[in-house]
Amino acid sequence: MKLRALLVATAAISALSASAAFAAEPESCKEPHFADVGWTDNTAQNGLLKNVLDGLGYKAKIDNLALPLILEALKAKQLDFFLDNWMPSNAANVQPYLDEKSIDSLEPNLMGAGYGPVVPDYVAAAGVKDIKDLGANKDKFDGKFYGIEPGNDGNKIIQAKIDDANSGMAGFELVESSEQGMLSQAEKAIAAQEWVAFLGWAPHPVMGRMKLVYLTGFEKDGFGDAKINALTRPGYVADCPNMGKLLTNLKFDLAQESAVMDDITKGEEGQAAAAKWLKANPGVLDAWLAGVTTVDGGDGLAAVKKSLGL
Structure with a gap:
């Protein structure tokens, strides 16, 4: 009987302790x-x-x-x-x-997940597959790369590449906007079969429906998997x-x-x-x-x- 009473008391103390620990959590x-x-x-x-x-x-x-x-x-x-x-x-x-x-x-x-600069598949098929290919085709992109909101990590990586005269992106302009603004611009360009380069990522249902190719040459900068x-x-x-x-x-x-x-x-x-x-x-x-x-x-x-x- 004493053992049983001791077990009951121990269980009760444990329950009270657990309850007290939860109740003690800051408001x-x-x-x-x-x-x-x-x-x-x-x-x-x-x-x-x-x-x-x-x-x-x-x-x-x-x-x-x-x-x-x-x-x-x-x-x-x-x-x-x-x-x-x-x-x-x-x-x-x-x-x-x-x-x-x-x-x-x-x-x-x-x-x-995946994150990095992308181009439509028809642009990649025309030879733009790496960062070094962007500079040679700057005019076809109207000199613009579309990013998302100011302060975003991806934008900072792109801007650093633009500022690097040896990157292949010298002379490009980074266009910063909201995710929705960037996607609207990309969808408009793709519908017209125009050349466009922008930040892409997965998961994303809209970009998942687009036929896009991630550009190589950015792996050391934080893009990729x-x-x-x-x-x-x-x-x-x-x-x-x-x-x-x-x-x-x-x-x-x-x-x-x-x-x-x-x-x-x-x-x-x-x-x-x-x-x-x-x-x-x-x-x-x-x-x-x-x-x-x-x-x-x-x-x-x-x-x-x-x-x-x-």
């Missing part, structure tokens, strides 16, 4: 604050996560910010995390923060262990992101597009929510499924 952890950089893949990621957070009882806040501002906000602890750090292209921007330990980097949440990982403010995973567990569990794939992105590019709001995908593919929640509770310590998986009407 700020219940309102995760993260960023959307304006890329469709990031909007898809954020939409998927926001559906999960709503089901768990978190009150998430998402700010639309340019990449340099995101990094500074993470350092200043004005943001909790950012899901869409593309590597190795963003290495030069992120590394100083990692070196001074003012930003933490998590394990990749997406593998097998890519992986994506989350960045957090320093110490966030330890400060907010339940959110930290969710971010650690969160893994995406190319087909998943492309499907959500496709609906977004057709005009659907990001969270609605993500909810539709989750309802059609609920099995992904098992891995994402393993060991994750609701904000008040309840069954996380059951709560999210209920929230989504599953």
Whole structure:
């Protein structure tokens, strides 16, 4: 009887300890604050996560910010995390923060991505396959290379090549705009069979439908095969262990992101597009929510499924 009483008491103490540990989590952890950089893949990621957070009882806040501002906000602890750090292209921007330990980097949440300068297949067939081929055909491109928003890592790589007289891109103008603006220009040029060079990446449903060829000669600059990982403010995973567990569990794939992105590019709001995908593919929640509770310590998986009407 004494042994049984001891076991019961031990179990009760363990349960109380676990409950106390969860309750001791800072109040700020219940309102995760993260960023959307304006890329469709990031909007898809954020939409998927926001559906999960709503089901768990978190009150998430998402700010639309340019990449340099995101990094500074993470350092200043004005943001909790950012899901869409593309590597190795963003290495030069992120590394100083990692070196001074003012930003933490998590394990990749997406593998097998691609990023770099592209041309339409008919331009490649005409002989433009490498960076060195751009300069000789500058007039056919109207001297322009189309990038995305100012401050983007890819734009910085292209501008450095333009500034390098030996690169083959000397004399080009980098045209910076939004992702949507760049794609609109590219689609217009391709429809007219004009020559155009721009930044391309996968996953992306619109670019996935285009017949594009990645240019070689940029591999040492950070373009090529890519992986994506989350960045957090320093110490966030330890400060907010339940959110930290969710971010650690969160893994995406190319087909998943492309499907959500496709609906977004057709005009659907990001969270609605993500909810539709989750309802059609609920099995992904098992891995994402393993060991994750609701904000008040309840069954996380059951709560999210209920929230989504599953």
